[in-house]
Amino acid sequence: MVNYVWLAMVFFGVVAAAASGHIEAVTMAAVEGAQTAVKTSFSLIAIITFWLGIMKLAEAAGLVRGLANLARPLTRFLFPGVPRDHPAIGAIVMNLSANMLGLGNAATPMGLIAMQELQKLNRGDKDTATPAMCTFLALNTSCITLIPTTIIGIRILYGSQDPTAVVGTTIFATSLATVVAVTADRILRRLYGQGG
Amino acid sequence: MYQLLSGISRWAIPAVLLIVPIVALLKGVKVFEVFVEGAEEGFATAIKTIPYLVAMLVAVTIFRSSGAMKMTTRFLAPVLDHIGFPAEVLPHAIMRPLSGGAALGIATELIKTHGPDSFIGNLVSTMQGSSDTTFYVLTLYFGSVGIRRYRYSIISGLLADLTTLVASVYAVRVFLHH
Incomplete structure (x- = not known):
């Protein structure tokens, strides 16, 4: 699937550029995209390093396990394949909480830590996503948000009479998307089979 | 609250x-x-994502800069018109799963042009807040642990994005009385 999407973007991009007579846009876009990617990865070094340190402390203090225990009813349903005291659960819970509060800078490192822990549980091919990873990313990309911080800032900037009016509509849309994502994940998991 | x-x-x-x-x-x-x-482990984790992000962002940037994105918009606009989705917001809907920065740029532009409290302003605000950059998240998260086969993740991610689109139109029309 990802192969087709990737190829389609490049293919239609080149065709569109050729058709409109500015083929040089493709080369420039390729360089620009690569640079953005490297910049993004480099800027992640700082926050990931910081949050990995904090997470290690939280783990040593027994707080990650405590958090995992609190969320157990929910995580047992969502991640049946992950052992209940596994550090992955703690990281998943922290990632989702940070997402809900609109704390993107903390959410990403937590998510990457969760993925590392889930990868440790990957008994199959290390190149292939496990069902638990797919569920986690379904939750993550549908992104349950309670406070859309960035957009509220922009609304205030452009003189909104009611900048937080969209909080309710956002929570409605994001909740529905999460339900759909989790349901789709469950159905697809069965269609694709448990293995690999 | x-x-x-x-x-x-x-x-x-x-x-x-x-x-x-x-x-x-x-x-x-x-x-x-x-x-x-x-x-x-922070350094290694972040650096490991580079090849994956380069692959994804090169494709996304080519798609956007070449005019292919605009063509897709023109093609899809009449279809979405049926559910009361304004054509102006379509570039945002298409860019949202691909590039967080580009989508935010489009959202800001629309809010500036149409006003934050207009139908379009409220709609794009809701869409921006209630979805994530699906492809970026998948690439980054899977890339950091060396996963190359995403299985069905993209399907559930895109279904969520589609739901967000429809739900946002509904919510803004019904809750905010546009």
């Missing part, structure tokens, strides 16, 4: 930074040493 939530949002990280080291210290953890030990 919003005041309470944004208060929690503002206090969450400082509270974590206060509680975690104190509890660790009380449990006899050597806080500085353990922090450094955990932080050690």
Whole structure:
């Protein structure tokens, strides 16, 4: 699937550029995209390093396990394949909480830590996503948000009479998307089979 | 309710930074040493994502800069018109799963042009807040642990994005009376 999407973007991009007579846009876009990617990865070094340190402390203090225990009813349903005291659960819970509060800078490192822990549980091919990873990313990309911080800032900037009016509509849309994502994940998991 | 939530949002990280080291210290953890030990892997984790992000962002940028994105918009606009989805917001809907920065740019432009409290302003605000950059998240998260086969993840991610689109139109029309 990802192969087709990737190829389609490049293919239609080149065709569109050729058709409109500015083929040089493709080369420039390729360089620009690569640079953005490297910049993004480099800027992640700082926050990931910081949050990995904090997470290690939280783990040593027994707080990650405590958090995992609190969320157990929910995580047992969502991640049946992950052992209940596994550090992955703690990281998943922290990632989702940070997402809900609109704390993107903390959410990403937590998510990457969760993925590392889930990868440790990957008994199959290390190149292939496990069902638990797919569920986690379904939750993550549908992104349950309670406070859309960035957009509220922009609304205030452009003189909104009611900048937080969209909080309710956002929570409605994001909740529905999460339900759909989790349901789709469950159905697809069965269609694709448990293995690999 | 919003005041309470944004208060929690503002206090969450400082509270974590206060509680975690104190509890660790009380449990006899050597806080500085353990922090450094955990932080050690940060560099490798971030660097590992480079090839995956380069692959994804090169494709996304070509798609956007070449005019292919605009053509897709023109093609899809009449279809979405049927569910009352304005053509102006379509570039945002297409870019949202692909590029967070580009989508935010489009959202800002639309809010500036049409006003934050207009139908389009409220719609694009809702869409921006309620979805994530699906392809970026998948690439980054899977890339950091060397996963190359995403299986069905893209399907559930895109279904969520589609739901967001329809639900946003509905919510803004019904709750905000546009």
